Amino acid sequence: MMKKILLLFLLSFKCFAALSIEELTWENGDTLLEFLQRNSIPMSLYYSLDREDRELASEIAAKIKYQVLKDDNNNIEQILIPISDELQIHIYKNKDNQYNLTFTPVDYDKEERILTLTLENSAYQDVYKESQSSTLARAMIRSFKGSVNFRNMQKGDQITLYYEQKRRMGRLWGDITIKMASIEINKNSKEIFYFNDNYYDKNGKDIESFLLAKPIGAARISSYFTTARFHPILKRYRAHLGVDYAAPTGTPVKSAGDGTIIFVGAQSGYGNVVKIQHSSGYSTVYAHLSRFAKIKKGQKVKQGQLIAYVGSTGMSTGPHLHFGVYVNNKAINPLSVVKIAKSELKGKNKEDFIKLISQYKQIVQNHIQDNRPNPPKEEEFENYIEF
Ligand SMILES: [Zn+2]
Known part of the structure; x- marks a missing residue:
């Protein structure tokens, strides 16, 4: 489980003997500065960060799991603190035994999955029951951006989700990206596709979201x-x-x-x-x-x-x-998510989009034709946080 992270730790570590990794939970309201002070790590590591990096350092989420590598005298050798799915703070001792702080990418594997089901109770409940992942159920709801009313689905309607999840240190990590979702409402099929950080219908029209608006006037x-x-x-x-x-x-x-x-x-x-x-x-x-x-x-x-x-x-x-x-x-x-104007894909973007969605449809179709089983049920994500 800890193989990958140990590898990252060892890359810049001088002595391979008697190391231990502790996994700890970031307390609500804790700050990087207080954390350094408590662990007798020079606070200059924080003060020497520039504006953007200090902004990033305040992104450490409450209840996130982080790892500490200690030597046999219980001295901290290295620390890894995730600040997003993609980026983490890495604190380590250099050759001169001085602490350093850098931002490094989080190392994880990507997995593509397809889940299909026939509605029994509700879309959210059924997806959760089948996957044991509320993150997947939420990702499905979110991907349609309020453009459909899931309550209008009836027993017997079909749901197909083609998605990408991440695995880090053997466990599911971070958020899920729905690449394609298809749901049936009263025998009418609705499809959405993920492209360039946004969701579109099969004609390349932006899925309308009414959830969030720009927080400031002309700026x-x-x-x-x-x-x-x-x-x-x-x-x-x-x-x-x-x-x-x-x-x-x-x-x-x-x-x-x-x-x-x-x-x-x-x-x-x-x-x-x-x-x-x-x-x-x-x-x-x-x-x-x-x-x-x-x-x-x-x-x-x-x-x-x-x-x-x-x-x-x-x-x-x-x-x-x-x-x-x-x-x-x-x-x-x-x-x-913040709507500026209604948008529709055009030109080269539209061509790329059409190519991509026919590829997605083919992958999903093959999966269904081969009668392949749903992915194994998951443990809930380690960094999923309920407000
Ligand atoms: Zn900013």
């Missing part, structure tokens, strides 16, 4: 969403788990959707922050705020409701709104 995007991209000049991995909107201090910030406020306060790196929980496992984060509107934790808010004002608190070089969207605690590209 220029100053930084886009990226996960674990290698920076050729800095020679290291960078990520930006949200979208930055440049706007003057005091510009109103509005809730992207109906939901409940789950956090109002300061967070290292992100400064003044508001977090809102929405339906279907979505949550949104608004950071670097100058001040809050009259809101408090636990309060219900409506889409478009004023929650705060743009600022430059935390690690920020100028006034802007950092807007993050999460699904079951995983950062996703906000621009894939």
